[in-house]
Amino acid sequence: MKLTGRLFLIIMLIVLYLPIFYLAYYSFNSAGTMNEFESFTFDYYLSVFQDSRLMVILMNTISVALISSVVATIVGICGALSLYFLKSSKIRASLLNINNIMIVSPDVIIGASFLILFTFLGISLGSVSVILAHIAFSIPIVVLMILPKLYEMNTSLLDAARDLGATPSLILSRVVLPQIKPGILAGFFMALTYSLDDFAVSFFVTGSGFSVLSVEIYAMARQGISLEINAISTMIFLIVLTIVLIYYFLSTRKTVKRGDLS
Template identity: 40%
Template sequence: MVGRIIKRVYLYLIFLFLYAPIVVLVAYSFNESRSRGRWGGFTLRWYAELFRDTEVLRALYNTLAIAVLSAVIATVIGTAAAIGIHEMKRIKKVIVMNLTYLPVINPDIVTGVSLMLLFVFTKPFTQLGLGFFTMLLAHITFNIPYVILSVLPKLKQLDKHVYEAALDLGATPSYALRKVVIPQIMPGIVTGFLLAFTLSIDDFVISFFTTGSGVSNIAIYVYSMARRGVNPKINALSTIMFVTVLALLLIVNKRMSKDNPKVKESVRSTTHHLKKRGLVKSPG
């Protein structure tokens, strides 16, 4: 009994440590006073000023555009790469997986400087200067490994006999991939997309080294503002972004909880049908 209480208190302290700063940020986004040391009353003034500040809105647009584009592209490439890695021989898979882990464990500053040097070196050949496009390429690059690592566990849980049986029944590889494989690994794909989207919004170091003058995301804008003092409008912007991401996460989780029973039932009925036809062997 005592051990259970201690574990519960410990869990609550962890949650308090993680979410108390966010609660404070949200509360102070409604603070009338510019000072973070005192409460001056409830107001929506900073939200109104936020949507009148063109510089903040430009940084927000760059942030969301890069996050969405990099997450979508990285999810497509990462999912295809995960499927290819899953079908590799053992030695090749080990080599490729070690290469996949490198960008994850590599310090951000090393990745950022390396990509900056690469873009500068290739500029005479590509005529591509540092800016929006280079930042987008950088975000796609560091997001792909996270998508691969999110999708691979779902592929390992996949019953390969169902895919092979679909081919035996006349399905083309692309059709079997869309109708058999993708629905079963969809939770991993969604997780990879959300992780890539969140990491892209959160990134500062790599963005700082791969962007050019006149192009900044929210992280770079807040960093430049912090040297002059953080404006309360940033509290309002952070609150909007937090609520948006939280709502997106809740919607996706609710949708996945509804879709998973349907996917499992579909796979179960398909497997049962294939077993009756002798195309999939029963275990044991």
């Protein structure tokens, strides 16, 4: 039984990683297809870097992700703090419900309703609409990442600061924000991944002049196999792997440190 369990785990791991390695393997195939490997080539990587349009789209994607996560984190901090300090628990519950609507809503609904909204407000589809949309779907996630950290906070710290004569803004910057920093970082990180991972919402609000990577790849993939996509995905996988591993080791190291201190 134990053996079959191990075997199952190994099979699942192979299945889960198969598509990623499959893409990577054929990204070096000079035959230009995803079935018979002819000979090794770096051509597709070179052509990705020489394709200025693709480079612009890559830059767009990264800028959209960074801008939207920074703004979403700032608004999310405001949101989490105001929910935390809210006196009426009824209003808090209903605001949290509204917050959760955004999280459980299918991407198609978010995309379609934002398309209506932007047309209604007269915002033309392009970089602005994509950034606004990404900020909008990231804020609720940031709020949810920060809120538990606020509730974990020891309230006597706030009382102590107040007794010692700290102004509200001083309490906020010197006591509250340092306490919830891990939540803020986690929220920012989540907003970043949601933004980079998004396809459906962007697909509805990109318009014709502006594009992000996932929308562009969709357009390319609909026309069939293009090994440039393989090359891009291999590079993305390596970058993501590095970032996630760094994040993983930093976060595990941090918990050890905190344990030592206490």
